[in-house]
Amino acid sequence: MAAAKIKKGDNVVVRSGKDKGRTGTVLQVLPQEEKVVVSGVNVAARHRKPTQQNPQGGIDRREAPMHISKVSLADPKDGKATRVRFETVDGKKVRVAVKSGEKIDG
Template identity: 85%
Template sequence: MAAAKIKKGDEVVVLSGKDKGRTGTVSQVLPKEGKIVVEGVNVATRHRKPTQANPQGGIERREAPMHIAKVALADPKDGKPTRVRFEERDGKKVRVAVKSGETIDG
């Protein structure tokens, strides 16, 4: 399996859809489904009936998973979207932003 280009905790930019242009932090990655959950992006509302656990019921808002191809990593230099490449620096395999050449981790 190839190394993940986007990981939990990364800052990403949404490339398409209703939230295009918004940025957020990755809170969850679902590699088997090819989806990603980003904080504050793709918020879905669910109308919940009152239950014993939640006697009030009401409207619940939460982030829904979106396809990983709809987001790109935010460049550490300027926050614009960039692709990711892997390089070996100081004997370690690290992720590097293609636009600026900045190291993303490590």
Template identity: 75%
Template sequence: MAAAKIKKGDTVVVLSGKDKGKTGEVTQVLPKEGKLIVDGVNIITRHKKPTQVDPNGGLEKREAPLFASKVALVDPKDGKATRVRFETVDGKKVRVATRSGEKIDG
């Protein structure tokens, strides 16, 4: 399995779909499905029946998973979308923004 180019806590920009151009922080990564959940992006509405816990029920808005190929990491230098490559620095594998050459991990 390939190394994760996008991790939890990264800031990403959406490249395609109804939320194209929006940015947000990755809150959850689902590697087996190849998807991730981004804060404030791909909002869906679910109808909830009333229960004893929630007697009112109603509409619930939440983020749905998004394919990882639809997002790109935001470059730390200029704030635009960038690809990621890996380099070995002092014996450690670090992520590097292709656009600017800036290190993403420490």
């Protein structure tokens, strides 16, 4: 399996779909399904009936998973979308933004 280019806690930019251009932080990565959950993006509304635990009922809004190919890492320098490459620095594998050359972690 290839190394993960997008990880939990990364700032990402949505590249396509109804939320194109929006940015957010990755809350969860689902590698088996090739999906990510991004804060404030792809918000789905569930209409809930009143129950004993929730007598009010109402509309439940939460972020739904979206395909990982729809998001790109935000460049640490300017916040725009960038690709990621891996480099070895001091014997450690480090993610690097292709656009600016900035280290993303490490």
